[in-house]
Amino acid sequence: MKRTALLAGVALALGLAGAAVAQTKVGFVYVGPVGDGGWTYEHNQGRLAVEEEFGDQVETVYVENVAEGPDAERVITQMALQGADLIFTTSFGYMDPTVNVAAKFPDVKFEHATGYKTAPNVSTYSARFYEGRAVQGTIAGMMTESNIIGYIGSYPIPEVIRGINSAYIHAKKVNPDVEFKIVWAYTWFDPAKEADAAKVLIEQGADVILQHTDSTAPLAAAKAAGNVIGFGQASDMAEYKPSPRVSSIIDNWAPYYIQRTRDVMDGTWESQSVWQGIDAGMVEIGEITDTVPEEAKAAALEVMNGIANGEYHPFTGPLNKQDGTPWLAEGEIADDGTLAGMNFYVEGLTGEIPQ
Structure with missing residues (x-):
């Protein structure tokens, strides 16, 4: 009897240990x-x-x-x-x-x-992420004084090309004179390369820097230059608030x-x-700081809220491809398949996508 109880106790203990x-x-x-x-x-x-x-x-x-x-x-x-x-x-x-x-x-x-x-x-x-780029592009287009916006690309893949196009479309909507200059860093994370890319863009007259790379180095370069703004990428990068970091895309x-x-x-x-995206909370827009004029803040929030409630899509026609061929007719919305494989710039962007 005692032996049976002992074995049962051992089995129970082993079972509990196994569960643990x-x-x-x-x-x-x-x-x-x-x-x-x-x-x-x-x-x-x-x-x-x-x-x-x-x-x-x-x-x-x-x-x-x-x-x-x-x-x-x-x-x-x-x-x-x-x-x-x-x-x-x-x-x-x-x-x-x-x-x-x-x-x-x-x-x-x-x-x-x-x-x-x-x-x-x-x-x-x-x-x-392109939804967040629409918000950033709106702010960038309304805040640039030089009308030159710099963009640091990591690799020329659809995800990055979508972001460039979305930012440009929305900057152009609020500022027809805006021009984008794009530098490809060919890295996701390399603070030295990212800083160099930002400096090149600033030397070319950019007073707004957008990035699709992972470090805070472009914001540090913007801060060192003075009178240049930028945005947090993937996280809030709040240590650079209220400027040069005027808002951010946060990946949740x-x-x-x-x-x-x-x-x-x-x-x-x-x-x-x-x-x-924004509606599901996987993409969040970080605080828009008081460095951003009220008019620009209101315009950016209108874009963000329109996306969040499904009333607005960042890729809504009329839109042409870079070579002028029609892409989306008035009111037509890009399908996910085209967006997922995007390998072209929209009309108005200069330069070629590296192959």
């Missing part, structure tokens, strides 16, 4: 450092939100500064081998490495940010990361493609 370690392991692969103040910082805030939401039910791991390409495939493979149940790969260039690794680990769930390739165990997710990944982790935990995860 049955964590869901969630991995994150980052293209920059978690302290970049921008893109990777916000993804890491999402990871921390997962920890806060689920406590000891989850274990999160991450690797930062992972180069796009073969190195990414190695890191993702290692995460899967180390028992990750769910892996978020957070840069466009991780697309093929993610799909390749997923084929070898069919029981692991993968989530790739900003890509377009899916599989039974691979989802994609992205934010409609936390709700998505929490939901997809919950889906894995309760067995309801399925492959999907998600593209959310």
Whole structure:
């Protein structure tokens, strides 16, 4: 009798111990450092939100500064081998490495940010950053005095081209004399290159700098130049408020990361493609500071609110392509397929998109 009770007690203890370690392991692969103040910082805030939401039910791991390409495939493979149940790969260039690794680990769930390739165990997710660019372009067009707006592009991929087009369309709407100058940095995160790009644009007369790169270096360059404004990219970059940072696009990944982790935990995860914007809260507009004149602030908020309530789409015709050929007729709205693969400038932008 005593022996039976003892064995039952041991079994119960082992069962409780087993329950205690049955964590869901969630991995994150980052293209920059978690302290970049921008893109990777916000993804890491999402990871921390997962920890806060689920406590000891989850274990999160991450690797930062992972180069796009073969190195990414190695890191993702290692995460899967180390028992990750769910892996978020957070840069466009991780697309093929993610799909390749997923084929070898069919029981692991993968989530790739900003890509377009899916599989039974691979989802994609992205934010409609171009909606935030419409707000920024409105402010930029109304605040520039030189009528020259500088734009630092990372890589000439559809996501970045969409942003340039959206910002230009909305700057041009409020200021027909506006001109965009674009410098390609060919990096997501390199403070020195980003600062150099900003300085080149400022030397060319730009008094507003927009960026699709991840560090605060362009804002630092704007501050050093004086009389130049800029915007927070991917995170608020609030340390540069009230100027040169006059507003920001904030990527809020936390709700998505929490939901997809919950889906894995309760067995309801399925492959999907998600593209959310201001209305869903994945794209947020940071505080528009008092440096922005009231008229410009009101115009920017009108654009933001129109997008949020579904009454306005940033790509609404009439719009032509750069070579003057018609693209969207009066009142026509761009479809998601065209936006997702955008490889052209709109009419009025100068220069060629690098191939």
